Amino acid sequence: MKDDLLNHFNIQGFQENLIAWYQANKRNLPWRENQDPYRVWVSEIMLQQTKVDTVIPYFQRFMEKFPDVYRLASADEQDVLKAWEGLGYYSRARNLQSAVREVVSEYDGKIPDNKEALGKLKGIGPYTKGAILSIAFQQPEPAVDGNVMRVLSRVLHITDNIAEAKVKKQFEPIVTKMISKEDPSSFNQGLMELGAMVCTPKSPLCLFCPVQEYCRAFLKGDQENLPIKSKAKKPKKVAYIALLLKQGKEKIIIEKRKEQGLLANLWQFPMIPSKGKTVHEAEEWFEAKYGWAIQIGKHAGKLKHVFTHLIWELEIYEADVLYAPKKSKLKSVNIHELSQYPFPVSHQKMMKYLH
DNA sequence: AAGCCGGGGCG
DNA sequence: CGCCCAGGCTT
Structure with missing residues (x-):
């Protein structure tokens, strides 16, 4: 200059x-x-x-x-x-x-x-x-x-x-x-x-x-x-199965995100990286990762959420808990308590599919 | 220097 | 729907 x-x-x-x-x-x-x-x-x-x-x-x-x-x-x-x-x-x-x-x-x-x-x-x-x-x-x-x-x-x-x-x-x-x-x-x-x-x-x-x-x-x-400004590169797409995982009639399963990185320390509904996975493989992945046996049910909708360097493509499924271990990083909360936890906008949108 | 971090508004 | 906006931290 x-x-x-x-x-x-x-x-x-x-x-x-x-x-x-x-x-x-x-x-x-x-x-x-x-x-x-x-x-x-x-x-x-x-x-x-x-x-x-x-x-x-x-x-x-x-x-x-x-x-x-x-x-x-x-x-x-x-x-x-x-x-x-x-x-x-x-x-x-x-x-x-x-x-x-x-x-x-x-x-x-x-x-x-x-x-x-x-x-x-x-x-x-x-x-x-x-x-x-x-x-x-x-x-x-x-x-x-x-x-x-x-x-x-x-x-x-x-x-x-x-x-x-x-x-x-x-x-x-x-x-x-x-x-x-x-x-x-x-x-x-x-x-x-x-x-x-x-x-x-x-x-x-x-x-x-x-x-x-x-x-x-x-x-x-x-x-x-003016000003002259080069453009950012395109964000990558990442596909997930996102679960409205119910435990009985009143309870829903959520988890706290990691302390570092994207949406750190916020809460979310469980997500399964779904690239190339069948629904059955997603259930197996979930059990291997969390120790919870689940049954994935009805497809409830889809959401696309754009971040600066990332695009989430969420396929939303309803699911039920078949077996839950005593101790877990997943949390079971009453549906009416969801509003007490900080959620990213993408997962606030998921709440609309809850009933 | 390049990549990682969200979400909203506009046409 | 694609495109634009844009500080600070980490690597």
Whole structure:
């Protein structure tokens, strides 16, 4: 990336227009009620990879349940995951709680206001660190997210591939040069708000843009072609038989997922990798793995669930328990108790096939 | 540097 | 339905 990008750029004019526009047009969002570092932190973690409209109700409920670092630190992880249920990227919730516990034990419950300590906390990377420092503590630190990269690649006509780590990194010194020292919070939030409301990925509303006069892409009519970004590769398909496994009339069998990896520590209905398996072989696989004898019955439906790098193709079957061992990693619960456990969305959809 | 982590919205 | 969005951690 060229290092003279800002040589003939009117930084002060850009700052003034951006901040004035932000002050006049910012949305009233729950995490903007005050600058409480804890609220800023929680909101920024939730907002990673997640749209504002999706986050709002989760944020409200989360703040009622866990209003401060002490309440979150002392909570049961399953309750935290339950509050995160449906939001996705569940490691965010587990890392947040782990980091909050560190704040309580190492920093007397005070969220650090310096980048060294803040950046070491679990789940706080370069973006979140900058967002907390600028929004909660008014420090002139860059907070480069996808919105900021899109806005700046247009304004400065940057044509490097923003999917590359080294290109992402180069936005930080640029923002450091551009950021308002008087109001870094409004500057960073203004960039992100502009990216969300005006400088959108498709059909940006350049006619309403407060920094149109500073935008090199607009000058060239090139805004629709920026940023340059290579595409992710296609996710792999994985087929499963997913079981609505009943034990008597009232009980249903669920299991807790592993501590690591996909959907860690969430609950699910038992799943059998089904590639090339007959239903009978699936029953045998299940008995070999869990020690439970089961009989797979009626095919109840199918679900497709798309993750970033994976597609689950679930064939849903009803099944009955023929024999259950005394001790097992499977759990038998009353159907009415299912709502107490955190389930991924794919398995929440499976519940519709229960009767 | 590349792969792993969810879920929702849009056309 | 396919396509787009996108921080942080792990390998």
